[in-house]
Amino acid sequence: SDNPPQVERLKEAESLIRDWIANVIEPGMALRSRANFGAVPLEEIDSYVSAQAGKQYFDAFRALLAEFSGIEAKLIVERQAAAKAAEAAIADALATMNDTQNWTIHTYKVIATANDIIAAAVDMETGMRGYLLAGQDAFLEPYNAGGTRFGELVAGLSETVSDNPAQVALLGEVQATIDGWRQNVTEPMIALRREIGDAATMDDMADLVGEGRGKTYFDAFRQVMADFQAEEETLMAARREANEAISSQTRTML
Structure with missing residues (x-):
């Protein structure tokens, strides 16, 4: 009929x-x-x-x-x-959907690792502040551990996002910012605190802390990480939209 x-x-x-x-x-x-x-x-x-x-x-x-x-x-x-x-069209659509889904999972992992990088930097800052206040080496453990983890995470994430040169460049900037922070702020402060020891006066330390040089580096670090995460969120939204479009197309074919 x-x-x-x-x-x-x-x-x-x-x-x-x-x-x-x-x-x-x-x-x-x-x-x-x-x-x-x-x-x-x-x-x-x-x-x-x-x-x-x-x-x-x-x-x-x-x-x-x-x-x-x-x-x-x-x-x-x-x-x-x-x-x-x-x-064939359905197979292609399903393959594309699977690929898009994998990229979405990839983006979730990238964002999670970016948060871990921020946490590692915060651990470093917390450990450094604790040491400056107490002068005890135990407070440097989170600083040292955070530094090691920070480097590993940045290197690993750079490899993960190697398909995106702009994001790799941002991670390079992140590493350079924290390296500058350590070289110009934390290490000099830690060295000065060791010299002071248990002395009653800490005027030099107070002067160094009062300069707020660490804030400049950390503000820059947070901004670069915010830019990095914003780009990943944009990619996430685009991949979700693409996945929904392919899903709708596949349902129409079926």
Whole structure:
């Protein structure tokens, strides 16, 4: 019923058979019945059969069915090709969806690692402040551990986002900022605190802390990390949108 021309061909074939029955079969049966009762000679039946009155109907019927079957065979080929194309399109869409989903997971991990980098830097700052106040080496443990972890995280994340040169450059800036902070602020402060020891006066230390040089580095560090995370959030949104679009397209195909 989804193919009106084919429906019409079937109706035409049915009409041919009805005409064949009405104009050939039924007259032939009537003639045979009359012959059985001797009303007509058998020779007349032979003549009727020899005339092949039904041939024109059957030839037309066969031609019509051949045309019908040919069209259906062509449709099968076309539909098989369309099905294969749809399968390929769906496979491509699913592959793209999977790829996009993997990139989304990738972005989640990148953002999580970026937060770990910030936490490592905060540990360094906390340890440094604790040492400056107490002068005890135990307070340097988070500073030293944070520094080691910071370097490892930045190196690892740089490798993870190696497909994005702009993000790699930001991480390089992050590393350089913290390196500058340590070289120009924390290490001199720690060295000065060691010199002071348990002395009663800490005027030099107070002067150094009062300069607020560490804040400049940390503000710059936080800004670069904010820029880095903002870029990842933008990528995340774009990948989610792409994934939703592909999902919608795939549902339409199915």
